[in-house]
Amino acid sequence: MDLSAVIDGFGVVLEPVNLVYCLVGVIVGMLVGVLPGLGPAATIAILLPITFGIEPVTAIIMLAGIFYGAQYGGTITSVLLRLPGEASSVVTVFDGYALARQGRAGTALGIAAVGSFIGGTVSIIALSLVAPLVAGFALDFGPPEYTALALLGILLVATVSGGGRVKALVAAAVGLLLATVGRDGFTGGQRFTFDNLSLADGIDFVPIAMGLFGLGEILYNLEERHRAVQAPATVANAWPSRKDLRQSRGAIGRGSVLGFLLGILPGGGATLSSLAAYAVEKRRSRTPERFGRGAVEGVAGPETANNAAATSSFIPLLTLGIPANATMAVIFGALLIQGVTPGPQLVEEEPELFWGVVNSMYIGNILLLIMSIPLVGVFVRILRVRPAILAPITVLVTLIGVYTVNNSIFDIALVIAFGLLGYVMKKLGFDPGPLVLAFVLGALLEENLRRSLIIFDGDPTGFVGRPISGTLLVIFLAVALLPAMQALRARRREKAGESLERV
Numbered sequence: 364m365d366l367s368a369v370i371d372g373f374g375v376v377l378e379p380v381n382l383v384y385c386l387v388g389v390i391v392g393m394l395v396g397v398l399p400g401l402g403p404a405a406t407i408a409i410l411l412p413i414t415f416g417i418e419p420v421t422a423i424i425m426l427a428g429i430f431y432g433a434q435y436g437g438t439i440t441s442v443l444l445r446l447p448g449e450a451s452s453v454v455t456v457f458d459g460y461a462l463a464r465q466g467r468a469g470t471a472l473g474i475a476a477v478g479s480f481i482g483g484t485v486s487i488i489a490l491s492l493v494a495p496l497v498a499g500f501a502l503d504f505g506p507p508e509y510t511a512l513a514l515l516g517i518l519l520v521a522t523v524s525g526g527g528r529v530k531a532l533v534a535a536a537v538g539l540l541l542a543t544v545g546r547d548g549f550t551g552g553q554r555f556t557f558d559n560l561s562l563a564d565g566i567d568f569v570p571i572a573m574g575l576f577g578l579g580e581i582l583y584n585l586e587e588r589h590r591a592v593q594a595p596a597t598v599a600n601a602w603p604s605r606k607d608l609r610q611s612r613g614a615i616g617r618g619s620v621l622g623f624l625l626g627i628l629p630g631g632g633a634t635l636s637s638l639a640a641y642a643v644e645k646r647r648s649r650t651p652e653r654f655g656r657g658a659v660e661g662v663a664g665p666e667t668a669n670n671a672a673a674t675s676s677f678i679p680l681l682t683l684g685i686p687a688n689a690t691m692a693v694i695f696g697a698l699l700i701q702g703v704t705p706g707p708q709l710v711e712e713e714p715e716l717f718w719g720v721v722n723s724m725y726i727g728n729i730l731l732l733i734m735s736i737p738l739v740g741v742f743v744r745i746l747r748v749r750p751a752i753l754a755p756i757t758v759l760v761t762l763i764g765v766y767t768v769n770n771s772i773f774d775i776a777l778v779i780a781f782g783l784l785g786y787v788m789k790k791l792g793f794d795p796g797p798l799v800l801a802f803v804l805g806a807l808l809e810e811n812l813r814r815s816l817i818i819f820d821g822d823p824t825g826f827v828g829r830p831i832s833g834t835l836l837v838i839f840l841a842v843a844l845l846p847a848m849q850a851l852r853a854r855r856r857e858k859a860g861e862s863l864e865r866v
Contacts, residue, residue, distance in 0.1 A: 372718025375420060376726055384421050385723050388428020389730050395429065396436020403433040404690040405580050408572035409761050411697055419701035420716045424723040426694050431483060431673040431727060435735055438475045438666055442468055454641040458654060458661030465657050473603040474659055475666040476735040478615045482667035483728040485619040486674035491721055494678050495710055504707065506814040507826050511835035513808040516685050517801050518842055528846060530793045535801035541566055542805025549813060561773040568696040570765055570777035571802060575795040577761045578778060579785020581754050611663035614644050618664040622671025627678050640668035674724055681705050681717060689796035692803045
């Protein structure tokens with residue numbers, strides 16, 4: 364690791380304009396987390412047009428702040444309203460709201476803030492050490508390796524994603540199909556354009572992201588919010604006691620490690636990390652019956668893990684060019700729009716951007732810890748604003764934003780079409796994340812697959828002959844066959860149980 368580059372990265376972060384945008388990103392992220400259903404992916408997609416006139420490193424610092432800031436913002440509604448503002452905050456509802464009912468809402472929010480800060484900081488330190496090593500290893504990647512990696516990424520996202528494996532695979536297949544629209548990069552032929560010149564260069568990422576995550580989420584949540592909303596719980600002392608900190612230190616340590624490791628995996632991310640952390644804490648506890656009734660560890664573990672995962676998910680994005688989750692896919696699009704290509708060469712070719720973004724997370728986590736508790740009262744007031752007022756404003760900003768990208772009415776039509784598609788997908792239980800990820804990885808997969816076949820003279824067994832691509836394909840097969848093996852084991856156990864009952 365080049366220490367001079369790391370120090371220069373801190374110099375980039377400490378520039379006044381970057382500090383301001385880091386602060387803006389964290390505040391917007393917390394605000395987004397408080398508004399249930401909107402989410403960081405939707406917000407970043409809506410704000411993509413704003414980043415055009417900003418320096419690349421400044422833009423990514425702001426978008427990163429939105430991402431990890433939203434992880435804590437979702438905690439506020441989980442604790443006060445029993446309404447998770449983020450998917451990663453779902454498990455916080457169990458014990459966070461129970462603590463609030465006991466008059467300890469401040470304790471829950473305080474321990475979440477401390478855990479988020481520690482988890483994020485540990486993950487940033489590990490990211491600083493691991494990311495350059497991953498980038499160096501990735502320099503050995505050629506078209507066959509990227510083909511296998513893209514396949515594995517799509518499969519992992521579809522396997523781990525919410526909404527069921529079959530539905531996730533269907534969504535990923537649609538994303539891959541959309542990635543083929545436009546001019547063939549090898550032959551120049553038109554594919555699925557239906558003689559429409561606006562589709563000749565393919566479908567732009569921005570309308571898809573803003574439609575599915577922005578407009579689609581708004582339409583779905585407007586329908587869901589017609590039910591009655593409870594009044595926010597009262598927040599008293601917003602700092603945990605020494606007993607609470609002592610009781611939670613193990614959960615915070617385990618959540619930091621677990622979140623970092625799961626955040627690196629494609630499809631892992633903050634949601635899976637928080638669920639896994641909660642399960643670990645409940646299983647390790649000598650009194651598991653306390654969980655769901657106000658266990659402080661049930662808040663500390665998941666909240667630490669989701670912030671650690673939010674940070675570590677930048678590793679595959681920046682070093683391999685592979686987005687680990689839907690929000691990373693949107694940030695990937697933002698980097699491409701800025702003319703920056705994430706991948707192994709980024710650390711060497713754009714050290715100021717790489718280390719500027721990484722080091723900005725230290726500052727962002729400190730800002731998050733300082734502001735999280737004082738701003739709780741403001742966020743509680745925002746919760747009382749009617750969705751009927753917020754939703755039209757958000758839709759207007761979305762449509763204006765997408766129009767400013769290419770000054771195209773066709774892009775507005777695409778946003779509306781994908782917004783309706785996103786709404787229908789949510790209604791039917793489909794997660795739009797695999798679609799967006801598959802769309803992003805689709806171009807990488809097709810280009811490298813075809814280049815590999817040219818290298819191998821059309822022989823697909825060439826992938827197995829290379830150590831890295833062969834290993835990745837073995838992992839791909841193992842992940843693909845795992846559900847079938849689990850189902851087979853379950854059937855054997857059922858048959859064994861039936862035979863014992865007969866005896």
